[in-house]
Amino acid sequence: MKLELRGITKRFPGVVANDRIDLVIEPGKVHGLLGENGAGKSTLMNILYGLYGADEGQILIDDQPVELRDPGDAIAAGIGMVHQHFMLVPVFTVAENILLGAEPLDRFRRFDRNEARRLVTELIERYDLPLDPDALVEDLPVGLQQRVEILKALYRDAKLLILDEPTAVLTPQQADGLFASIRGFTEQGRSVVFISHKLREHRAIADSVSILRRGKNVGTLDPRTTDEQEMANLMVGRPVSLVIDRPQPTVGEVVLDVRGLTVTDPTGVRVVDGLDLQVRRGEILAIAGVEGNGQTPLVRALTGLQGITSGSVSVEGRDVTELTRKEILRGGVGHIPEDRGAEGLVADFTVAENLVLNLWDAVPFAKGRSIQFAEVQAHAERVVEAYDVRTPGTTTPAGSLSGGNQQKLVVAREIDREIDLLVASQPTRGVDVGSIEYIHEQLVVKRDAGTAVLIVSSELDEVLALGDRVAVMFRGKLVGPFPSPVSKEAVGLMMAGVDPAEALQRGDT
Numbered sequence: 001m002k003l004e005l006r007g008i009t010k011r012f013p014g015v016v017a018n019d020r021i022d023l024v025i026e027p028g029k030v031h032g033l034l035g036e037n038g039a040g041k042s043t044l045m046n047i048l049y050g051l052y053g054a055d056e057g058q059i060l061i062d063d064q065p066v067e068l069r070d071p072g073d074a075i076a077a078g079i080g081m082v083h084q085h086f087m088l089v090p091v092f093t094v095a096e097n098i099l100l101g102a103e104p105l106d107r108f109r110r111f112d113r114n115e116a117r118r119l120v121t122e123l124i125e126r127y128d129l130p131l132d133p134d135a136l137v138e139d140l141p142v143g144l145q146q147r148v149e150i151l152k153a154l155y156r157d158a159k160l161l162i163l164d165e166p167t168a169v170l171t172p173q174q175a176d177g178l179f180a181s182i183r184g185f186t187e188q189g190r191s192v193v194f195i196s197h198k199l200r201e202h203r204a205i206a207d208s209v210s211i212l213r214r215g216k217n218v219g220t221l222d223p224r225t226t227d228e229q230e231m232a233n234l235m236v237g238r239p240v241s242l243v244i245d246r247p248q249p250t251v252g253e254v255v256l257d258v259r260g261l262t263v264t265d266p267t268g269v270r271v272v273d274g275l276d277l278q279v280r281r282g283e284i285l286a287i288a289g290v291e292g293n294g295q296t297p298l299v300r301a302l303t304g305l306q307g308i309t310s311g312s313v314s315v316e317g318r319d320v321t322e323l324t325r326k327e328i329l330r331g332g333v334g335h336i337p338e339d340r341g342a343e344g345l346v347a348d349f350t351v352a353e354n355l356v357l358n359l360w361d362a363v364p365f366a367k368g369r370s371i372q373f374a375e376v377q378a379h380a381e382r383v384v385e386a387y388d389v390r391t392p393g394t395t396t397p398a399g400s401l402s403g404g405n406q407q408k409l410v411v412a413r414e415i416d417r418e419i420d421l422l423v424a425s426q427p428t429r430g431v432d433v434g435s436i437e438y439i440h441e442q443l444v445v446k447r448d449a450g451t452a453v454l455i456v457s458s459e460l461d462e463v464l465a466l467g468d469r470v471a472v473m474f475r476g477k478l479v480g481p482f483p484s485p486v487s488k489e490a491v492g493l494m495m496a497g498v499d500p501a502e503a504l505q506r507g508d509t
C-alpha cells in the first residue's frame with residue numbers, strides 16, 4: 001500500500017502541531033519520523049489513524065483520496081498503530097486483547113475460547129513473536145505488552161503499521177529483536193512508519209526518514225548515507241554537539257550511603273529490594289534500567305517523597321530516613337524529579353517563586369517572618385540569565401514555559417545552591433536536544449565542584465555518557481556499579497536480567 005499525506009495541517013490552541021506536511025510512504029518500506037519532543041510526530045500519526053481530524057490537507061491511499069474519520073476507518077483501510085502509551089486492557093488475557101472487538105463466536109454466539117486460542121497461537125507462530133495467549137496483560141513486562149499491540153494490528157491485517165516510539169520501553173537487544181520483526185513485515189510487502197527521537201535507530205532500520213521540526217517536515221533523506229551530525233542539526237535547527245566533554249573525575253569521600261534499602265508498594269511487593277549504594281564527592285553514579293524496575297521508588301525514598309520499609313540512607317554521615325522532604329532538601333540534597341509537573345514546579349507560581357520553592361522562608365529570602373521580595377527577584381534574574389531559561393520574565397507563571405525551559409528551571413534551582421548530593425531522575429526527559437546538551441554540561445560542572453551526583457535514567461546513552469560508574473537496576477536490585485566505560489551491549493543485557501559476568505563477557509565480543 002502506498003500512502004501519501006498532502007499539506008496536512010493541525011492546530012491546537014496556541015500551537016501549530018503539523019504545518020503543511022507532505023509525506024510519501026512506499027509499500028514494503030520503513031519510513032522513519034525523526035524529531036524532538038513536541039515536533040508533531042504523534043499528532044501526524046494520530047491523524048493518519050483517524051484519531052484527530054486534520055484542519056487542512058489530504059490523505060491518499062494508492063493515489064486515491066480517503067477520509068479517515070475514526071480508527072475504524074483507518075483499520076478498514078489497512079492502517080494499524082501501536083501507540084506510545086499502550087491501549088491494552090490490563091485485566092484481559094493476551095488472546096482477549098488481541099481479538100478485542102473482533103472476537104470469534106461459537107454457534108451460540110458466545111466467545112469461543114478454543115478458537116480464540118487457536119487463532120492467536122497461529123498468529124504468534126506466523127510472526128515469530130512468542131507470547132503466552134493466556135497470560136494476563138498486566139503481568140507482562142512492557143516489551144511483551146508491545147508485542148501484544150503489534151499482534152493486535154497484524155490480526156486486523158494492517159498493511160501499514162505505525163510504531164510510535166516503540167524502542168522507548170526496550171533494551172537495546174530487544175530493540176534489535178523488534179528491528180528483525182520489522183524487516184519481516186516489510187518482506188511481506190507491509191509498510192512501517194517508525195517513530196523515534198534517536199538518530200542511530202533510524203540508521204539501523206529506516207529506508208528513508210522525514211525530519212519534523214516544530215510541526216514542519218524539514219527534509220526527507222536516506223539515513224544510511226546522511227551523517228548523524230547533519231541529521232541532528234536539521235532536527236534542532238542549528239549546529240549541536242553530540243559528545244560531551246567530560247574530564248576524569250576527582251573522587252572524594254562517600255556522601256550518599258544506602259544500606260539494605262527496602263521499599264514495599266501497597267500490594268506488598270518489594271519494589272526496592274535490599275539495595276546497597278554509595279556515591280562519592282566528585283563522581284557521577286548513573287543508574288540504567290528499563291522503567292518499572294524500582295528506579296522511581298528508589299529516588300522517591302532517597303528524597304523524602306516516600307517512606308521506606310527497612311534499611312538506612314545517610315547523607316554526609318547523617319541518617320535521613322526519618323527526615324521530611326523539606327529537611328532533606330535543606331540539608332544539602334538537590335533533587336531533579338522525574339515528574340517535574342507534579343514534584344518539580346508549581347505551575348501557577350511565577351518563575352521567581354519557583355526558584356525559591358523550598359528556600360523562601362530562609363535567609364536571604366526571608367528575614368524573620370517577612371519575605372525579602374527584592375532578594376527573590378534579584379536571585380531569579382541572575383539564575384534565569386545564568387542558566388539560559390527562556391521566559392518572557394521572572395513573574396511569568398512557570399506552567400506557561402515550554403517543557404524544556406521548565407526542566408531547565410528545575411535544574412537551575414537545584415544546581416545553583418550549595419549541595420552535597422544531587423539526585424537527578426530522568427534529567428532530560430521531554431527536553432529538546434539543545435537543552436539536553438546544556439543540562440548534561442551542568443551536571444558535569446556540579447560534579448567537578450565536588451558534589452556527589454546520582455543520575456537515574458532510562459536513556460541508556462545518557463547513562464553511558466555521564467556515568468563515572470554505571471549500575472543497572474533490575475527487579476528492585478542494583479547490578480554493579482561498574483567503572484566507566486562499560487559497553488552498551490553489556491548494560492543492555494543486564495537491563496534484561498542477564499547475569500553481569502556473562503553480560504560483560506558477551507558485551508565485549
Ligand SMILES: Nc1ncnc2c1ncn2[C@@H]1O[C@H](COP(=O)(O)OP(=O)(O)O)[C@@H](O)[C@H]1O
Nearest residue numbers: 012015017035036037038039040041042043044
Ligand atoms: N491533544 C492535544 N491538545 C493540545 N495540544 C497538543 C495535543 N497533542 C499534541 N499537542 C501539542 O502539539 C505539539 C506536537 O505534539 P506531538 O505530536 O505529541 O509531538 P511529538 O510526538 O513529536 O513529541 C506539541 O506542542 C504538543 O504540546
Ligand SMILES: [Mg+2]
Nearest residue numbers: 041042043084
Ligand atoms: Mg510523540
